[in-house]
Amino acid sequence: MSHGKTIGHGSLRGALLLVAGLLLAGCATSPPRDPDNLCAIFREYPDWYEDARAMEARWGTPVHVAMAFIDQESSYRHDALPPRYYALGFIPWGRVSSAYGYAQALDCTWDDYQQANGGGGSRTDFDDSLDFIGWYTDATQRQLGISKWDAYNQYLAYHEGRGGFSRGSYRQKPWLMQVARKVDQQSQAYGQQLGQCREELEEGGSWWPF
Template identity: 65%
Template sequence: MYKSLLTVLLSIGLVGCAAPPPPKNQSNICEIFREQPSWYKDAKRMEEEWGTPIQVAMAFVKQESSFRHDARPPKKKVLWVIPWGHVSSAYGYAQAQDPAWSDYQKATGNGGSRTKFSDAMMFIGWYTHETQRQLGVSKWDAYNQYLAYHEGRGGYSRKTYNAKPNLIKVARRVEQQAKDYGWQLKQCRSELEKNSSWWPW
């Protein structure tokens, strides 16, 4: 009996530690949080810590990784054929690059992992907070915040995005997704709050 109980508990622990698959319906924030209730708590904690709206951070994650914990940019190709190394060091839910992740860890004293949803959300919260502090870009301004996130604050200040029409389109898409998520969240936030009160993680 005890062996069976131990096996069940270990199985639950292993499932809890495994990264979840990407949400089935990524266009609806309510469905995402219903599928992954612990993510709502993580997102809410980020919002309380850094003041970045949940819908903005979630729109970033959708664009950057499609909610895949181990997402990486495509590999470079040698002689246009042979894959060789990655285009950048971006990794995880937030596609944080090595230098930015290191800056985040030094600034906050947090360790964490880019493949852990809660840590990735905190990184986005910190980055957007710093963008507002340094450049005056509102945390609610998903369009300009995303441009600064993608180009770096220096690149954003130099307006490097003006030479990248495709990036402008992506930033507009992120802006619209944040608006959609924000409207959806208003419809289900009371439900999520109620459910999160008993969710153990």
């Protein structure tokens, strides 16, 4: 017979859920140490390069363009959320949108992506998020004629939706056009960096120090 305190089923279950949550948090991929250097990102996370290659092969969207989108949308945080909305300026009242994950995909757009691609996937999964961007930019090129290499206009269509882009809604948002220019600049920088290290990445990790 034990003389210690007995843990109730509810308390035990709560403790197990807490431990599980901590373990999952510990397994989450941290943002890259040098997010402004695409070669450094792929050296830190080789699997991401494989994911990016698969996305590019499937949809034709350049690796550096899709990566610039993720950098802007989530800063490589798997569980990124949009800002809160505050009622009366100070009362937390939900989020400004349903955007979530690496690609900040909206609920409705993610549902469309799942339906078009056989379901499954997660917005907190890097591979799925990259594939989502490839799918979206591919459709934007087909519907609006915007090149997948045109990070500036592709990002405006990504942010505003294709209907909003067609209506020119971004023209009333100087801040958004500034963000799109930033994405374009990051895309160009990423492209130049990738040109310097893609061969070594393709060689299967000749840079790996072990």
